[in-house]
Amino acid sequence: MWGKYFNKTSxxxxxxxxxxxxxxxxxxxxxxDTLFIWQVVVDQSQRGKGLAxxxxxxxxxxxxxxxxxxxxxxxxxTNKPSNNLFKGLANKLETEYTKYECFSEDQFPxxxxxxxxxxxxxxxx
Ligand SMILES: CC(C)(COP(=O)(O)OP(=O)(O)OC[C@H]1O[C@@H](n2cnc3c(N)ncnc32)[C@H](O)[C@@H]1OP(=O)(O)O)[C@@H](O)C(=O)NCCC(=O)NCCS
Numbered sequence: 001m002w003g004k005y006f007n008k009t010s011x012x013x014x015x016x017x018x019x020x021x022x023x024x025x026x027x028x029x030x031x032x033d034t035l036f037i038w039q040v041v042v043d044q045s046q047r048g049k050g051l052a053x054x055x056x057x058x059x060x061x062x063x064x065x066x067x068x069x070x071x072x073x074x075x076x077x078t079n080k081p082s083n084n085l086f087k088g089l090a091n092k093l094e095t096e097y098t099k100y101e102c103f104s105e106d107q108f109p110x111x112x113x114x115x116x117x118x119x120x121x122x123x124x125x
């Protein structure tokens with residue numbers, strides 16, 4: 001389903017015929033100028049080499065002739081790699097980011113789940 005309906009806003013990285021990273025994204029139904037990044041995962045063997053950043057930049061480049069002007073993604077406060085990924089992306093795109101609480105802790109049934117903080121990056125040039 002994801003590959004069929006959301007492939008233009010998603011991307012995978014393949015090394016030696018094995019998927020080692022993927023990003024699933026979609027256009028926000030209520031904000032079609034915003035690319036929402038749902039999941040970003042890089043295989044442990046490939047982390048810290050710039051792969052997630054490269055995938056995000058490729059996805060943005062692919063969508064440059066569309067109306068997308070912002071990118072959003074949620075991260076938990078203690079996920080340092082993920083926080084650095086989106087801060088670093090804003091920096092590389094030479095644009096700003098703002099943060100807001102997308103889902104609070106008490107919205108999760110699991111009491112140990114942290115809040116999900118959204119990064120809103122843009123405007124994209
Ligand atoms: C988050 C994740 C996708 C990053 O992938 P990656 O390919 O290693 O990221 P990059 O190499 O492009 O690094 C992006 C930035 O994060 C920083 N970073 C990467 N790993 C880090 C770590 N372990 N600790 C601190 N910073 C880190 C990099 O230095 C880089 O910063 P810069 O842009 O200022 O140079 C990867 O760690 C992962 O798959 N984690 C598990 C799944 C997850 O938590 N996904 C996010 C939830 S949506």
